Amino acid sequence: MADGKQAGLPGRGQRDMSPERMLFFSDGVFAIIITILVLEIKVPELGSGIPLSESLAEMRPSVLAFIVSFLIVGMYWVGHRSVYNQVRHIDRNTLWLNLMFLMPAAMVPFAAGVLSEYPDEPSALHVYGVVLIAVSLFLMLLGFYLSRHPGLLWQAEDKGTRRVTMIAHGSPIIVYIIAMLVATWEPLLALLLYLSIPVLYFAFIGLLKTDPRTRVAAGDL
Numbered sequence: 001m002a003d004g005k006q007a008g009l010p011g012r013g014q015r016d017m018s019p020e021r022m023l024f025f026s027d028g029v030f031a032i033i034i035t036i037l038v039l040e041i042k043v044p045e046l047g048s049g050i051p052l053s054e055s056l057a058e059m060r061p062s063v064l065a066f067i068v069s070f071l072i073v074g075m076y077w078v079g080h081r082s083v084y085n086q087v088r089h090i091d092r093n094t095l096w097l098n099l100m101f102l103m104p105a106a107m108v109p110f111a112a113g114v115l116s117e118y119p120d121e122p123s124a125l126h127v128y129g130v131v132l133i134a135v136s137l138f139l140m141l142l143g144f145y146l147s148r149h150p151g152l153l154w155q156a157e158d159k160g161t162r163r164v165t166m167i168a169h170g171s172p173i174i175v176y177i178i179a180m181l182v183a184t185w186e187p188l189l190a191l192l193l194y195l196s197i198p199v200l201y202f203a204f205i206g207l208l209k210t211d212p213r214t215r216v217a218a219g220d221l
Contacts, residue, residue: 019090022098023081029102030077036109037069040116064191069108070209071198076105076135079169083143086153094152097142104134115191125183125190129176132194136176140169168204172197 041062080101087094113132118124143165147153175193184191 011016017090019084019087020093022090023084026080026098026102026184028074029106033073033106037066037112040109040113041066042201053183061119062116065112068195069112072132073108075198075201076139079139083146086155087146091152093145099109101138101142104131107131107162120187121181122187125187126180129180133173133176136173138167140166143169
């Protein structure tokens, strides 16, 4: 038994895995999520005497929910890829944290479907916000875990880069909470706040790129 290493038994460090297979799986999940979002938009059925323009107008909530969700899912896909830019190996905990991140992400089409059916209902906007908050929290938790295990990375992150990444991934939560709070009185404003998230996210990254101290960190987001 003492000759286990000589017999070819893997040591603990050798049991760390390449992230490629997990990234392929994650990209596939995101592709399915976006496909399901598209399928939520149904071709209108024309009733007797109902013009196509009127039927298309009734689809506006579904189209708007799709646009908001597509942009937000795309933002999280980019954020997910940025987390793994510096990852050399993954362990079993990383696998499970990644799955926990994908779980609420996979619920976005459901939340978007509820929102498209009941765009003026505060509860629909609350469900949407809760799902997005969960996605953000698990993405932050995943990034935090990797930053605390530098042995899994190509090189350890400095504190500045870690802080910028956590702010970029966590700041949408504040907007989600505000949107949920105002949904009771102004559902349209709440929906616009959700729509503003991708715009604010990329504006934030653009602002970081103008500062030499954060330019490198912003390039990875």
